[in-house]
Amino acid sequence: MTKRLILLAISALPYIQMSAQKADTDTLAMTADGNTIVRSEISERTKREPFFKRLMKSTYKVVKNFSRVDTNYIEPQKYNFTFMMQNTNTYESYTISSGxxxxxxxxxxxSIKIGPYVGWRWLFLGYTLDVKHLRNGNNKQEFDLSLYxxxxxxxxxxxKTGNxxxxxxxxxxxxxxxNTEPLNGVSYDGINVGIKGFNLYYIFNHKRFSYPAAFSQSTIQRxxxxxxxxxxxxxxxxxSIDWDKLYSIVSDKLGEDVASRYMSEGPDTKKINxxxxxxxxxxxxxxxxxxNWLAxxxxxxAIGYKGASSEKDNEILNFRDFSFHNFNLDGVGRLGLVWNNMKWYYGMSAIFHTYxxxxxxxxxxxxxGNINLYIGFNFGKMK
Known part of the structure; x- marks a missing residue:
């Protein structure tokens, strides 16, 4: 008897699963003799929906699940659109040392940039103009995007660095x-640096803590x-660095005797990736x-593992040549200060990376990193 019940239960599993999946779309009706009829008019209408429309609905549900919050701590966005003016100040530095x-x-x-931004819900686009380098040309290239x-x-x-x-x-x-003070502030165009990549991170207490409240103004932390x-x-x-050009600058500012005595011939490599x-x-x-205020x-x-190749000897330190000496400490820091009453907002934000x-x-x-100053307003209230 027990075996028969188990077999019946196993054989019923597919039907239980199908019933659970169709519970939201099927309706039930009873006939005069007590039999149950399943009617799937709603399900059939769903099947007739275009694929793109069903895909958009599924995507919206996923995004909505990512945005669920505890409203005792976070007030969700009430508007569809936003307009903002932003000033972006870009800073960078590179330290190079020899043995x-x-x-x-x-x-x-x-760099000092100013420009407008417009947004619709999760999509935010803008353009900034580098007002400090309008007259003198500069081959610097920058792209920074943070999504929260x-x-x-x-x-x-x-x-990619400029000149x-x-x-x-x-x-x-x-x-x-x-005494190296005469070198401070001297122009030097013998360095070329490029960097590209991404950081992806997960927020554990996402129902009560809001990154968007501080850095994209799309919610309010209450x-x-x-x-x-x-x-x-x-x-x-x-x-890459032109060590010979750097030697010439030291010789010119501090004297040939100082340069010849203290300047090395350069690191083991003049270019490294x-x-x-x-x-x-x-x-x-x-x-x-x-x-309405938030700080x-x-x-x-971050613990980063570096795999490198140098131009001088084509030495390759890839991940098959594992070594604990290739681990280094990196970091990311963010600061924000914002006033937001849901209709209007203004404030500042900063993000810095170090490697x-x-x-x-x-x-x-x-x-x-970048320091941003902004002011904007939301419009088009959600229904």
Whole structure:
């Protein structure tokens, strides 16, 4: 008897599953003799819907699930459209060190961009004009995009340096006894850096903590809350430096005797390409310190594994040549301050990335980021 019941239960599983899947679309009717008839008019109408329409509905449900929040902590967006004016200030610096004690930091003039943005729900587009480099040409290329949902965020970036670098500071020996102040602020166009990649991260406490409230103004954080973060990242770096040109600058500003004594012949390589794959973890906190006001801070540290190839000897350090010496510490930091009453909003946000690459005779640090100032308003209230 027990075996028959088990067999009956197993044989009924497909029908139970089919009934569960059709529960939302089928209707039931009873005939005069007590038999049940399944009518699928609604299901048939669904099947007749165009594929694209069904795909859009499914996509909308997925996106909506990603946006579910605890309304005691987060007030969802009530408008369909937004218009915003934004000022973006871009900063970057590159530190290059050799094993003999030479340490140089290069930084270009900050870019100052202004432009309009328009948005519809999750789609946000804009254009900014670099007002600081309108007259003097510059071959710098930049692309930065950050997308935030309740659960997942992503940073996309692409950068290629220009030709307006200056020496921020310089040290020629480990003890730093040489006065290098005459080098500060000197123009140097012998460095070329490129970086492209992405950071993808997950917000654990996404029902009560809102990244969009701080960095895309699409929700409002009503009560303070924080969340742990985890993520993955991928970046590809390329760096080249004209060490001979740098030697000439040191010789001109500090004297040939100082240059010949303290300047090395250059690192083991004058050009290096390396790939960075990282795992990150951190914490973010939104502080609601007054009505409609929000201050946000987010810090993440990443363990990145570097695989590199140099131009000088074509040495390749790929992931098959695993070594713990190829691990380095990277980081991402975010700050935000915003006033938002759902109709109008204004504030500032900042995001900075830092990457490290270290070998016994060569070390680099890359830091870049943006500071944004904005004001905007929402319109087209959702029905």
């Amino acid at each position: 003999s004690g030479n340490d140089f930091m290069f930084s270009p003039q900050p 949902s309740s659960q997942i965020g992503i940073d996309l970036f692409y950068r 307006d670098y200056r020496i921020k500071h310089a040290y020629l020996d480990h003890d730093r006894v040489i 009560r303070s809350s924080g969340s742990a973060l985890c993520g993955i990242g991928y970046t590809k770096h390329s760096l 390396y790939t960075d794959i990282s795992l990150s973890g951190g914490y973010a906190y939104n502080w609601v310190f007054a009505h 946000a801070i987010s810090l993440s540290a 490290n690459y270290r070998k016994s005779q060569f070390r680099t640090n890359t830091t870049f």
